[in-house]
Amino acid sequence: MPVAPRPCADPDCRGRHAPAERVALAIALCGERGVQLTKLRRQILELLWESGRPTGAYDLIAALKRRDARPIGPPTVYRALEFLIAQGLASKIESRNAYVACTHPERGQESLFFICSSCGTSVELEDQRLVHLISEDAARMGFRPTRRVVEVEGTCARCAASDAT
Amino acid sequence: MPVAPRPCADPDCRGRHAPAERVALAIALCGERGVQLTKLRRQILELLWESGRPTGAYDLIAALKRRDARPIGPPTVYRALEFLIAQGLASKIESRNAYVACTHPERGQESLFFICSSCGTSVELEDQRLVHLISEDAARMGFRPTRRVVEVEGTCARCAASDAT
DNA sequence: TCGCTCAGCGTTATAGTATAACATATGAAA
C-alpha cells in the first residue's frame, strides 16, 4: 500500500514528517495544481527530504550521480529547484546558498528557519506573529513586502546537549 | 571643522544619517575599541554609506579602482568586509550576496532590512519585539541563536508611488 | 499520419561570489 498524504494542522510540527509521506503530498498537490512533478523534480525533492538539512545544488548533483549514475548539469538542477520553490515544496536558505524541503507547501511560505551551525540540520517553523510584525513594520514605512527571509543560525538542542557532555 | 559623531537614540531613524557623520562615528568607535579602521577599511565603509544600497564585493573593487586607480584583489576586500562586519559597521545581505553599512554599530546587530526590488535601496530597522519573538521560538525548542538574518524584499514607498503614476 | 507546439531536459560555456595559501609591508614593542 502506497504512502498516503496526510494533512498537518500543527504549526509547530517542526517539519517532523516522514519524507515519503511529504513526497506523496507533493505528488498529490502537483496533480491538483496541474503542474508536473517529473521524475527529476521528485528525486531532488526526495533528496532534500532525506538530507533534512540545507543542501547545496552541487551536492544534489553529486547525490543524483551516486544514486542514478546520472550526470546532471547545474542548469538542470537549478531549474528543478526553481520549480520546487515556486510550488512551495522547497526553499532556499540564503545564508548558506543551500536548499531545503518545505513542510507545508499547501500553506503559504511564511516560515522561518533555525539552522544548527554544528550539525547543519534545519528546522522550519511558522509563526504568524512574526509575519504580522514584519508586515506592520513594513506598512509603517509604506513598504510592500514580496518575500521574507528569516534565518536563525545557532546551536540546536541536541548539539548543545552533546557539547555539554 | 570636522564632522562630529552624534549619538542616535531613535530606533526608527531608518538609517537616515549623513554618511560622513556615521563614518566619523566609526572612527571614534574603533579608537575606543582599540581596533584599526585603516584607510582601506574606511574607504570601503564610505563607499557603502554613499551607495545606500546593498553593494557586491566586486562592485566595491570596481569603485575603489575608479576612485583611487587602486587595483584591489578580492581577498583584500573580503577581509575588510569581515572586519567591518565584526565591528558592527556593516552587514551582509544574504539574499543579495551584497553588503551594507550599518547604522548603529554602537548597539548590537539586531536589525532587519527592507530591500527594494526596484531601486535596490535598503532600509535598516531595529525591532526588539522581533528579536524577542525569535528568541522565544528558539527557546521553546532549546535552540541557542547566534545570528539572525531577517531580510524583507519588496517595493519601497517611493517606487510604489512612481509605479502608480 | 503528419506536422505543430510547448514544456522539460541536456550541453557548453561563462558569469559571479568567495577563499586558500603564501608573500610582502608596516609599525609598535623589546
Place this chain on the structure above:
DNA sequence: TTTCATATGTTATACTATAACGCTGAGCGA
C-alpha cells in the same frame, strides 16, 4: 635593530549560478 603582530598584496582556484542554444517527447489539431 630585531622581533612580532597585524594588515595588505598576489596568485590561483573553489564554489555558486545562469545564459544560450539544441534535443526530445507528449499532446493536439489538420
